[in-house]
Amino acid sequence: MAGGGGAAFGPSALGTKPHWDAAYERELRFFQDTGDAGEIWFGEESMVRVIRWLEKQKVPHDSPVLDIGTGNGVLLVELAKSGYTNLTGIDYSPSAIKLSEKVREKEGMSNIKLQVEDFLAPSAELSGFQICIDKGTFDAISLNPDNAVGKRKQYVRSLRNVLKPEGFFLITSCNWTKEELMEEFREGFEILEELPTPKFCFGGRIGNSVTALVFQRKE
Numbered sequence: 001m002a003g004g005g006g007a008a009f010g011p012s013a014l015g016t017k018p019h020w021d022a023a024y025e026r027e028l029r030f031f032q033d034t035g036d037a038g039e040i041w042f043g044e045e046s047m048v049r050v051i052r053w054l055e056k057q058k059v060p061h062d063s064p065v066l067d068i069g070t071g072n073g074v075l076l077v078e079l080a081k082s083g084y085t086n087l088t089g090i091d092y093s094p095s096a097i098k099l100s101e102k103v104r105e106k107e108g109m110s111n112i113k114l115q116v117e118d119f120l121a122p123s124a125e126l127s128g129f130q131i132c133i134d135k136g137t138f139d140a141i142s143l144n145p146d147n148a149v150g151k152r153k154q155y156v157r158s159l160r161n162v163l164k165p166e167g168f169f170l171i172t173s174c175n176w177t178k179e180e181l182m183e184e185f186r187e188g189f190e191i192l193e194e195l196p197t198p199k200f201c202f203g204g205r206i207g208n209s210v211t212a213l214v215f216q217r218k219e
Contacts, residue, residue, distance in 0.1 A: 068119050
């Protein structure tokens, strides 16, 4: 089940930049050889879940959207295909941005903005977003061997800086429960909605392997 609050999972290479640089170097070579963009974090249903929520809320298609830790950029491509026009993706791995640029070019989505950016030390220009989306980046930060608690707190501060007041933050996690995420984002955000995710039964208990929540930034 999703959860652990930092106690059930310890430091991991998955929380380090060298791991992701190497991973996206491999995926970039794979894309150049095959044209395949690689893994979609949490599967295609995670992208559908986000897009359905935006459509249900009638979020205007020109609303500024930020994909935090965009990876291969496939989520942004799907958002563009659904009509969203003001899309930005950031990643601290230059290899990830090179890959997402290749995917953007292949799909003919030249209006998607992509940039190398560390969300824990964002540039002054990274601000004014109505929607911020995270599929696994907060999870990875939580696994960083070097002061993960401090980095999680910095993530929340960065999110407050880049997201407009009353803007929406959509997070998908496999490491944190709803209650734990509500605690992590309690300063400056309020829970708006829990999105349905696949359930499983183990030992007579029903749970979720993934948590998907929508927060709203307080004024």
